[in-house]
Amino acid sequence: MTAAGTRTDGALAGVGLLDRERIVARPGFNRWLVPPAALAIHLCIGMAYGFSVFWLPLSKSLGITASTACPDLTLASALFTTTCDWRVADLGWIYTLFFVLLGSSAAIWGGWLERAGPRKAGVVSACCWCGGIILAAIGVITHQLWMMWLGAGVIGGIGLGLGYISPVSTLIKWFPDRRGMATGMAIMGFGGGAMIGAPLANLLMNTFKTDTSVGVWQTFIVMAAIYFVFMMGGAFGYRIPPAGWRPEGWTPPAAKSTMITTKHVHLRNAHRTKQFWLIWAVLCLNVSAGIGVLGMASPMLQEIFAGSLIGLPDVGFAQLDAGQKASIATIAAGFAGLLSLFNIGGRFFWASLSDKIGRKNTYYCFFVLGIVLYALAPTFAGMGNKALFVLSFGIILSMYGGGFATIPAYLADIFGTQFVGAIHGRLLTAWATAGIVGPVVVNYIREAQIAAGVAPGPTLYTGTMYILAGMLALGLIANSLIRPLSDKWFMSDEEVAALQAKSAAVNAGPTGSFGIGTGGLDAKAMLAWAVVGIPLLWGVWVTLRATFALFG
16 A cells, blocks of 8 residues: 555645646545546536526526517627527527537646546636636626626636636546446536526526516626635646546456557647547537537427417417417426436436447447438327427437537547547537537528528428438548557657656556545445435436426
8 A cells, every 4th residue: 555655745835736746536435426426516517508597587687577679689689788688599609608618628738637637627627617607797787788798608618618628638547337327427417507507597597587576687797706616616626637537347458449549649749639529520410410409399389289279280380379389388398308308318328338338339229220310200280299309309418418428438448548638628619619609600501591482391390301411421421531540640658757747646556446436336425426416316306307298
């Protein structure tokens, strides 16, 4: 244990509370404490998916009961007006900023994260995400849209990027025997954040609503405070394994697959390989198709099935009255919530399956199955078969989430683990791109169909489904071209040792478990899982309750 003591306890003089050297695990630490720490952060920042719950209340922040509309309002004037209510389209740019800044900040500061460690990155993420929401609350109070864009969209978006990638390389290093499962456990939290945050936001807005306020700014402040506590708890729960650590009794499966390397590629070289850009295309195309469905899920279900959702199969969308449209909108909200459940479950299921069948084969499943389901969706819609239609899109959204959860392990397989967090950060520019391409393509196709005289109904989305299938076909080709890297891209053992020398584990000596990570799900780990699991289960229950109306 002398080596372990040196590796985990030594040379801490002058090391700050947030520094990487401070969080090297000591003997007796249980690795199962790390995933709930990551979940604590991801469940908070995952509310980015649910921010649309604020759009309608904010569009009446001045008028309270009805929007104070200004016919001559433009996007530029909306940023500074204090007399006109904002339009939903003006507010929706915050959603775009979230994912553009997420991808950009992950790419810019991914290398810093590898040097600084996950605790410092988690703390900065908490300050940016929660501080951005507080600034957005001030923007609501002063009715300044530019301040909401800056606070929630820009500063909050930076927090999203750092929070999203903060646990990736750490979890992969803690679970080299289950890379896909480990990242799936954490990244599923990002998909589940809206399931908790959206109903919580509705509850708080209804609590704070008065004759002079829609209750949004108060909700922002309360949620920012709650999120800050959880995110700081997660950040301080992070630990990293000492150099040379591996799970008790586990040896690297060197001969298991030619697609899994035991070497490492330097961050400065990763983007110079064609494999990086092929994986970038794989992620971008998978996400573009999936995020397009997420953005149009509610109107798509309403316009395709219309009256059949409320027992009027012969009544089209245009023939529904206001009350009937309100009823089917509620059902469609349940559909969107159900897709969120598939999104979450897919992140864990597909990432865990990838440990068994390999990352490349998992993406083959995404693309082949996705192409078939998109191509069949118009048929299911024409048949009026709600069950098959909903199931097909549930599976599609499970693969959307699974793509996010599997990609870090895919990168680790190809590029090694030394810089996987930073490489993953740069790869998330694919998400930023898809966040613009997917919704824009889908929305413009729909608008073009309407302009051509296509009435709301199954045929309105037929072309869209085929185009999304085409995106996945391109992704299938890109995935098929991915091959193991040439030896020229890998660092030498001396380079790797030099990079690891800065950590507290200066001695590269022995490898083994060092008495770390052998606790399993003990009482402390179960308590940590309960802290994040109970809110997640509450979100699942609320979502399932809202989906019951979909099938009567």
